[in-house]
Amino acid sequence: MHWADYTAQTLKERGDIHVCASGITPSGEFHIGHIREILSAEMIHRACLDLGLESKYIFIVDSMDPLRRVYDFLSSDYEKYIGVPLAFIPAPDENGNPTQGDLNYAEYFLKPFLLSLEKIGVKPEVVMNHEVYEQGKFAEKIDIAINKKNEIKTIIENISGRELPVDWFPYSPIGSNGSMDGVEVINYEKPYVYWIDENGVEGKSDINKAEGKLPWRIDWAARWAIHGITSEPAGKDHGSAGGSYDTGIPICKLLGGEPPSKMVYEWIQIKGMGPMSSSKGVTIGPVEALELVPPEILRYSIARSKVNRHIDFDTGNTLFEMADEYERILSEASKKIEGELSRRQEIARKTNNGALRLSQINRGDDPKNSWAGVSFRHLALLAQIKSEDSEVWESLRKSGHLEKSPTTALEERLERMRSWINGPHFPEDSKIEIQKVISEKAKQNITEEQKNFLIKLKNRLEKCEWDDNSINNQIRNTAKEVEITIKDAFVAIYWLLIDKNNGPRIVSIISELERIEVVDLFETISNTEN
RNA sequence: GGGCCUGUAGCUUAGUCAGGUAGAGCGACGGGCUUUUAACCCGUCGGCCGCGGGUUCGAAUCCCGUCAGGCCCGCCA
Numbered sequence A: 001m002h003w004a005d006y007t008a009q010t011l012k013e014r015g016d017i018h019v020c021a022s023g024i025t026p027s028g029e030f031h032i033g034h035i036r037e038i039l040s041a042e043m044i045h046r047a048c049l050d051l052g053l054e055s056k057y058i059f060i061v062d063s064m065d066p067l068r069r070v071y072d073f074l075s076s077d078y079e080k081y082i083g084v085p086l087a088f089i090p091a092p093d094e095n096g097n098p099t100q101g102d103l104n105y106a107e108y109f110l111k112p113f114l115l116s117l118e119k120i121g122v123k124p125e126v127v128m129n130h131e132v133y134e135q136g137k138f139a140e141k142i143d144i145a146i147n148k149k150n151e152i153k154t155i156i157e158n159i160s161g162r163e164l165p166v167d168w169f170p171y172s173p174i175g176s177n178g179s180m181d182g183v184e185v186i187n188y189e190k191p192y193v194y195w196i197d198e199n200g201v202e203g204k205s206d207i208n209k210a211e212g213k214l215p216w217r218i219d220w221a222a223r224w225a226i227h228g229i230t231s232e233p234a235g236k237d238h239g240s241a242g243g244s245y246d247t248g249i250p251i252c253k254l255l256g257g258e259p260p261s262k263m264v265y266e267w268i269q270i271k272g273m274g275p276m277s278s279s280k281g282v283t284i285g286p287v288e289a290l291e292l293v294p295p296e297i298l299r300y301s302i303a304r305s306k307v308n309r310h311i312d313f314d315t316g317n318t319l320f321e322m323a324d325e326y327e328r329i330l331s332e333a334s335k336k337i338e339g340e341l342s343r344r345q346e347i348a349r350k351t352n353n354g355a356l357r358l359s360q361i362n363r364g365d366d367p368k369n370s371w372a373g374v375s376f377r378h379l380a381l382l383a384q385i386k387s388e389d390s391e392v393w394e395s396l397r398k399s400g401h402l403e404k405s406p407t408t409a410l411e412e413r414l415e416r417m418r419s420w421i422n423g424p425h426f427p428e429d430s431k432i433e434i435q436k437v438i439s440e441k442a443k444q445n446i447t448e449e450q451k452n453f454l455i456k457l458k459n460r461l462e463k464c465e466w467d468d469n470s471i472n473n474q475i476r477n478t479a480k481e482v483e484i485t486i487k488d489a490f491v492a493i494y495w496l497l498i499d500k501n502n503g504p505r506i507v508s509i510i511s512e513l514e515r516i517e518v519v520d521l522f523e524t525i526s527n528t529e530n
Numbered sequence B: 001g002g003g004c005c006u007g008u009a010g011c012u013u014a015g016u017c018a019g020g021u022a023g024a025g026c027g028a029c030g031g032g033c034u035u036u037u038a039a040c041c042c043g044u045c046g047g048c049c050g051c052g053g054g055u056u057c058g059a060a061u062c063c064c065g066u067c068a069g070g071c072c073c074g075c076c077a
Helices: A003-014 A032-050 A076-081 A105-119 A129-134 A139-147 A149-160 A216-227 A244-254 A286-292 A295-303 A317-334 A343-359 A376-385 A389-398 A408-422 A440-445 A448-461 A468-482 A486-498 A506-512 A515-526
Strands: A017-024 A054-061 A125-128 A184-189 A192-196 A202-206 A268-270 A311-313
Touching: A003 A032, A003 A343, A017 A032, A017 A216, A032 A054, A032 A105, A032 A268, A032 A286, A032 A295, A032 A343, A054 A105, A054 A216, A105 A125, A105 A286, A125 A129, A129 A216, A139 A149, A139 A216, A149 A216, A149 A244, A216 A244, A286 A295, A286 A408, A295 A311, A295 A317, A295 A343, A317 A343, A317 A376, A376 A389, A376 A408, A376 A506, A389 A408, A440 A486, A448 A468, A448 A486, A448 A515, A468 A486, A468 A506, A486 A506, A486 A515
Parallel strands: A017 A054, A054 A125, A268 A311
Antiparallel strands: A184 A192, A192 A202
8 A cells, every 4th residue: 555545544543634734944945855745745635535534735834934044045144134034034136135025035935846836736725834923823822832831841851852941931032133043031921922132122022923933843733733733744854753743742732732643754865965955055956856857757756655765866867767667557557457466466556556646746637648658768869869849759650659649748758858858967878969070089989990881881871771671781781791790880880970889779860860961970981080 | 872764686676564475677688579789579587585583383574682774863844
């Protein structure tokens, strides 16, 4: 059974109404790791619906979280905003300077991310956390937290093993300069928290407004209660013993809520580069990813892995494998079952089908409609030697991959394939560049005998039938005639045509090219000294 | 120091929650397509399931121990 279905089944025991949630702090560019946060919850949500439960999916944006420090992509002008909630800070421009517009910092980073989510079919109910504070929905929980300050302190200290300062207070008010840093609480009289900030200014914060916030560990527990969250997968940073999930559970109960059961997902890493980190520039943005990877396959990359396994996000060779795996599972799903399946095969099939189902952009879409019918590898090959899409379709019809017109799924694949090929992530060894003239490297690698062969071959290619069969025959016959091995003959052609000593079946490539193009290239070899 | 996760074929892994003869993909190798490498098709090889103990008629699966790798433990999610 797929992990999302399994989770949904577990949730069913708890009740019939569910709220699945994700929470992310918009402190910088969103990256592919955040997609896992989102999709883990969203897939559970879909699985709940598929199980006949009532469910909604909310995406809580931690817009009330303060700016921690001046990140590398920000100018030093942001110094003054440290400690200020992200919703109350102006968005940066492309140079990292604060802008004058209406857009705040949180929205600035959120907006493009939401667009990407739309493309992968995620339609969350977006909750801006600072608005929840503004609406006074946190007030009751803040009041309880302050009244039960010592109990909460004990929970945090016992479970996390961390010692809190003597003047610790379960609410951080915003001081006179807008920052929560260095503000000391001096009194609480519902609904006001009285404080003195680092400039010596005194003031009060109304807990019914966004004039301060709960510290993270309590904030999280409080929102479970406020929104009635029943499922919130969290990154493994929260999952370790004594982490915020562990303290959140008893705190949530203390605040009168029923916490979700703990679920921890592993992180996505970029292959060979360790964990995703905005500050180190080790990121692939969802926007960038979606330019390369079809949306259902991006979803599949999350759906196929169990939550507790880390994912190596790799835009190189493994992308070929993953995309082809998607196609394969898809075609297996529609195959008729022959004979009895063993229990294990049954499980595998169910899991795969679950992954396919949850990978669809729109819930309920038939996975079969996303079938492209061509492997990524083959498409990559064609996309590189055919500049016009129509030529690609023509070739696919010839090879029997395509009957009539390409499906939308296939058209979109080709479009992304082209941006993948032209971008920096396409694997070097999969690149095929048809040469216009013989390269220096090729000259050095081609012997005198091979050169003779190529010149002879050119003459024949000028007039032979232009199909795989006769081109191949010309090559073999010519090789025989000049007495070089078939292998040497092909190696020479590879060097001339693609500047490498091997590659895909070269005859097929030649026949896909225009005769004139090939002959012109062959022409350039006769002018070389060896 | 505390804890989490992972360890199954060369590589990526399924199967572990519900114990019942170890599955798949890729790669490699071989073959087919009058063709030779990365399009298509078929086949073969390949696993003391990290190691040691225990429970059981039976363990990859449960229990204990052990080793190895990855990761988390600041109001950073």
